[in-house]
Every structure is written in C-alpha cells, then in structure tokens.
Amino acid sequence: MKPYKELSHEELTALRIELNEEFDEIKKKGLSLDMSRGKPCAEQLDISMAMMDVLHGNADLKCETGVDCRNYGVIDGIPEAKRLLGAMSEVDPDNIIIFGNSSLNVMFDSIARSMTHGVMGNTPWCKLDKVKFLCPVPGYDRHFKITEFFGIEMINVPMSPTGPDMDMVEELVSSDPAVKGIWCVPKYSNPQGYTYSPETVRRFAGLKPAAPDFRIYWDNAYSIHHLYKENQDYLAEILHECANAGNPDIVYKFTSTSKVSFPGSGIAAVAASKANLEDFRKYMRIQTIGHDKLNQLRHVRFFKDLHGLHVHMHKHADIIRPRFELVLKTLDQEIGELGIGEWTRPHGGYFISFDSMEGCAKRIVALAKEAGVVLTEAGATYPYGKDPHDSNIRIAPTFPSMEELGEAVKVFVLCVKKASVEKLLEEKA
C-alpha cells in the first residue's frame, strides 16, 4: 500500500467510502472495550493473591524492631519496608519514607505543602505572585492536573528518546526563580516508554536553579517494570548523581508498588536527602499518626527482598508483553507503510505513545468511542489538555484480554485510517 499522502483525490475518495463501510460494520458489533488507563489486568492481580495469606490470624505482626504493627506508632515506615523500597529505589533505607497507598497522593501533598508552608524554610508558594512548573510533553495527565489544580503555570518542554530537551530545561530553571519544579517519569516514561539517558540524568543533577526551592519531581513509577528479561533500559540513580554534583536537595524521587502488588492497596515511598525528608516529616507528624504498617509488613513478608520483587515482575512481564507485541504487530502490519502515524516501542512501563498526523488525534479518539473503544482523551498527555499538534494518543494495552485487545486495536487502526483520509481530503479541498 502506498503512503496516504501520495494518494490522489480519487484514490482517497474511494478509500474513504471503503473505510466508512468498514466503520459502519464495526459499529454494528456494539463493542465495549477500554484502552484508556494503565490498569493491570485480572491475570496480573492473580499473581499477588498469595499476599492475602501472609498476614493470617495467627501471624506475629511485630516488625523487626518489635513494634506491634497493629497499633499506632512509627510515622515514616517500619525498617524492613524502608529496606525493601530502598532497594527498589536504589538508595539507602535512611533516605526513604514509607507513605500510604498512593505515590500520586504524596506528590499532591508535596505540592500542597509547598503552597502553604514552603520548601525547607522558603516562602510558601501561595504567597508568591507566580509559580511555574516545567512539563515534559507528552507526559502523565495526573501530574499536570495537580499543578493545574494549584494554579501553577505549566510550561511544555519537548521530550525525546533520551529525555526532555535539556537545553531548554537548563535555560528556564537557571533564569527564572518562579520555576519551582519539573515533572519527570524518567524510566519507561508515560506515555512513550522512553528512559532518560545517563547524560540527561547528569544534566538534571547539575542544574543551577534560580529558585532555592526548585525540586525535580522524579516519579520513578516504572523502575522495575520491564517487559523483557533482556532489552532492559538502564536509568542512572538520580540521588547519587545529585549528591555528586553538590545538589543533594534538588530531587524528590517517588515510587510505589501499585503496579507490583495491587493498585490502590500497595505502599508508596519517597527517596530524598535527609534534609528534604525532615521537611516531609514535619508535615507528616501533624497530618497523621502514621500510615498502614500492616500493609507494609504484608508487602515485606510477601516479596522479602529486591530479588523477590524482580521475580514477581517477570511474571507481570510474561502477562503483558504479548499485549504490547500484539498492538505493535497490528500497527506495523496495518499502517506501518502508510505515513499516517508513528509510535514508540517501549521496553517497559504501561504505555505506547502514538502520534497521528497533525490535527487528527481528537477525531481518532471520537471515532473509536463511536465504535465502542475508549481511549485516553486526546490532549490528556499535555498540560491543560491542550496538545498543540492534536496528534498524541496514549495506548494502554495491559487491561483488556488478548482477544479484546485484538479487536480494540483493529478498531483503533481503522479510526486512524479514516481520520487521516478525512484530513487529507479536507486539505486537498
């Protein structure tokens, strides 16, 4: 098949009739499929079911320091949980605080804390005229929603396969004291599955911010979420790099077991310098008597150590790898040569990033919805929901069954074709 752009007006018109017929056929099926969110499938949740049994009615529920995990106490995590999440985060347990069930909640609270109380003694952001965040795009919609919610101005920074445009990041961070942070998903990024290069990490660590309270929000959500036993991406450890660069306090590194054990019933952690952690603790001591230590204990007794986590993640990979491969194979076969879209080939994480022809993403998502397939809203991967090219679509292949996914991708591909032909005809008109 020729690239669509080389087709004549007549060829496109004929193709449109053909695609419309296919589309009407598919609509008749009354599908109801969802490729919108990065949710594990039931099969993935099943591999953690034994976790339900590790804390049973006769179990000793004391942590290694003898604290009864059933009772109040221990504000920042039991030692064995710090060790487990420390290993997962590649930092010393002393640089870890364990939180509740959601790292997103911790990021939100970190912004809220900065608004009302400031960062390590600096002016609370709510007292400033303007606060700005840098947002590598496309990126994670829920990050952008947090900064939008607090009235923080967001500045798009283009992503590349090696990470954000670091010339632009360095320029903005060093020149503008209103720039207080940057959202990063540095490994298997959401939505592209890119991993920041060692050079990018070093440049982050060496930033010279105009604002003393600038922080890198390093959301390492997919640190051990590989798709392959080989072909794993490597991410340099940011805390270590920052300390080396004389910038020990510049980063908050977030992680959680949401996509390791159970989403919503996992445990979250922050890795940061001791000065930063003390800033967190000052807030926590007022905010709560402590997080759920039984769930911390449950995780430690189930996974035991980093090796246990890795073994478990292989099982996840075995379940979701075929789903990624199915999507990629279908895209390759169906539109690989048509010049109407580009997509990423991640080695891990939860998403494939698809870029349609400019101005087609909203139409594709709307068409898919009409045909019974829910995709992440077009624009969601950009601050304020505004994709300046209207081209990026996040594909989340993990949740549907293989059969459903097969159907959903076929619908997706058809919608891409249909929207592209419409666009090209519109341009020729």
Place this chain on the structure above:
Amino acid sequence: MKPYKELSHEELTALRIELNEEFDEIKKKGLSLDMSRGKPCAEQLDISMAMMDVLHGNADLKCETGVDCRNYGVIDGIPEAKRLLGAMSEVDPDNIIIFGNSSLNVMFDSIARSMTHGVMGNTPWCKLDKVKFLCPVPGYDRHFKITEFFGIEMINVPMSPTGPDMDMVEELVSSDPAVKGIWCVPKYSNPQGYTYSPETVRRFAGLKPAAPDFRIYWDNAYSIHHLYKENQDYLAEILHECANAGNPDIVYKFTSTSKVSFPGSGIAAVAASKANLEDFRKYMRIQTIGHDKLNQLRHVRFFKDLHGLHVHMHKHADIIRPRFELVLKTLDQEIGELGIGEWTRPHGGYFISFDSMEGCAKRIVALAKEAGVVLTEAGATYPYGKDPHDSNIRIAPTFPSMEELGEAVKVFVLCVKKASVEKLLEEKA
C-alpha cells in the same frame, strides 16, 4: 484524712517528708510505664485478629457492584463500606465518603484544602489576613496542632459536662467572619469523656455564622466506644439537626475504625451534606486515584453490619472497663477527700480528665516522669500547649496491663500529693 488545704504548716511539712520518702522508694524501682496516649492494648488488638483471615488467597475480592477491589477505581468508597460507616455515623450512605487509614489525616487535608482552595467557592483562607478556630478546652492535642500548623488563631472555649459554652460559641461565630471553624469531640470527649447534650447539639445546628465558610469539625471518634452496656451516653445526630435547622452544609462529621479494628490500619469516613462531599471529591479526584478498597472490603466482611460493630465494641469494653475502674477506684480511695484534684467518670471513650490544684499539672507530670511514668504532657489539652491554670492532665488507662496500670496510678497519686503539698507550702511561705 483531712483536706490538704486545712492542714497546718507543720502538718504539711511532716507530710512532705513522708511523701518524699515514698517518692524516693518508688524511683528506686526503675519503672517504665506509659499512660500518655489513647492506644488500645494488645489484648484489644487480639480480638480483631480474625480480620486477617477474611480476605484470603482464594477469596472473591469483588465488591457488591462487581468492581475488583484489587484494582484502581472507585474514588469515594465501595458501597458496602459506605453502608457500614454510614450506619456507624447514623447517616445515609449517600452522605458518606470513605477515606484511607486516618480520620486525622482527613481533618488535616480539609484544613489544607480550605487554605489553598477555600470552602465551597469561598475565598481560600491563605488569602485572608486572619483565620480563627474555636477550641473547646481541654480538648484533643492533635486537633490543636493542625490549626497551629496552618497559622490559624485559636480561641479557647470552656467545656462543661453538657458541651462547650454555647453562649460564647454563638456570640463568636455570629459576630466574627474570621471564625471559620470549631473543633468538637462531641461524644465521650477527649479528654473528659463528656457527651454534648441534645440542647447543645441543637444550638450547634442552629448557629448563624458570620462566615459563609464556617464549618463544625465534628470528630465523632468515640461514637460506639461505650464502656458499659447500660449507662451509655446518647448524642443527637448532628447532620439531621443541621438539615432541620436549615443549615445542611455547616458540619463535617468524621469517624474511623482506628479504635474498633486496628489503629493505623482501619478505615476513615466523613459524613456531610452532598454539597460538602462534592467539595471533598473535587480535591480527592486530583489527590489520589483512590483509597485502599481491599481494606474496606476486609472491614465489611469482618464486621458485616452495625450489630457486628456493637458486638465487637462490647469485647473492647470488657477489656478496658476494668482499667478505667481501677484508675477511678484508686483516685477515690487515695485522694478522694483531699481536695487536691477533680476528675471525670466517663461512660466511654479513651480518657479520664484530671484537674489538679491550679499551678500543679506541669510539676505532677515532671515528677511522674522522674518516677518512670509517662503522662500526656501538661498543657497538651490546650491550644499552643498553654493551660492557663496549669491544672489539666489527661489520663489514658487503656494501653498498660492491669498490673502496670495499678503501679502507674499509684505513682500518679503520689505525684499529685507531693506536688500539691509543695504548692500549699509555697503559698504559705
């Protein structure tokens, strides 16, 4: 024994020598006892151990609407958890949001939300020159820490056995638009164990605040925490009263299962009008993907319904009632006729409130510490840690064993006597 105030200088001097000797003897024991916090004892935690088994590795972990509780989704609680906590809160499940493991955290977040985003469209408090909260005293130290942390000015309102001084509350709330809230523990109050009278509740419901964003923070922490099967206090239901008074949005009612199942691993809830809950949800949708639904399910499957909760609370009562009675009996016997202290006789909750002679509380707590018994810090029951009379001490009898408690109360009584004699001699000097 005569009241201390009727003793002569010589009698007091002789008594002091005697008490000092006793004190020195006790110090030699090298005790290490804790009556400081409202923590359940291990025996109480044991009665919930079967909860560890209700969600086992072969259990169906779907809630009644078919949602897989292991996965993301359901921002404000599974229906059966809303029903359980709704019954516990005496409101319709539609007026309930289920949160994470800590109602204190929800109170904190409610203040944080009001600071940055305002209450139901009103000006964010961080944009105001002055925000004030009314604090019935003595009260719960962690409440006061939250408002202090956010720079909110706290105004003491005296408590009585029927609740706060409502003339003062009505006057301040109706005249000063800077007054945005009041902290209440309306049933088995912390620390006195008082329960607000129906008249007090009605007057709360009928408040005419100068501030449209004034809210009653109704921390119903001890709603079902009776010590006796009979002699239970009755608290009128505030949401119902407020709706009747044409004030449906004036109250947030907080509750949790922290002292029902496991402290730190329970579930928390807010009961409020639908307009208020929507205000909470706007924040929650950005803050988190959802709370721990497995723990919600675990609670529902274990307790089943309100009857199950009550049966369980009887077991708690059977364990802690003897502790309360031991403290009261010792106080009665040892200092009942000495005129050097007064104390409450609660029918529920976790505390006994003790008032020493004016100016003696700090000294008593310091002496007890010297003798190896940790009490709640003197002053803690007042905003800013400042008890204007230096007389209130919160006694928490639940955590120590009966044997330890017996020793601890003996130490306490001795310290009260010693501090009182010192004070009387000082006054005579």
